[in-house]
Amino acid sequence: MVVAMREQGYAVESPEAGFYLFPRSPIPDAIEFCGWLDEQHVYTLPGEAFERPGYFRLSLTASDAMVELALPVLAEAIGSFSTAAP
Numbered sequence: 001m002v003v004a005m006r007e008q009g010y011a012v013e014s015p016e017a018g019f020y021l022f023p024r025s026p027i028p029d030a031i032e033f034c035g036w037l038d039e040q041h042v043y044t045l046p047g048e049a050f051e052r053p054g055y056f057r058l059s060l061t062a063s064d065a066m067v068e069l070a071l072p073v074l075a076e077a078i079g080s081f082s083t084a085a086p
Contacts, residue, residue, distance in 0.1 A: 001060060001067060008075045009082065021058045022047060026081040030056050033081065040073045 005012050005023055012023035025033040030046040034056050037044050047055030062070070 001058070004071055005074065008071075009078050010074070015060070019060045021060060022050075022052055022055045023058065025054055025056050026078045028054055030054055033077070036081075037073065037077060040077075042070045042073045 001021060002012055002014050005021070010023040010026075012021055015021060025047070027033050030053065031048060034044045034046045037056075045057045047053055047057060050057060
């Protein structure tokens with residue numbers, strides 16, 4: 001997941017432990033970004049819930065099939081939001 005997200009253009013560190021990733025949102029408002037992902041049925045949490053504004057949390061406990069469905073949506077999201085940035 002880390003490699004795929006980096007290839008898509010997300011800034012994401014490899015987790016040292018745990019079951020979550022905290023990629024940087026492609027826009028400053030991670031709540032808005034997570035809302036868009038939610039509309040596409042990719043469920044994340046904005047980093048504000050974890051004192052990490054500007055980031056969003058992805059669970060690594062998803063099945064392989066769920067990850068395969070989410071990756072194209074994440075690619076679309078970073079492409080759409082990155083080109084919309086000022």
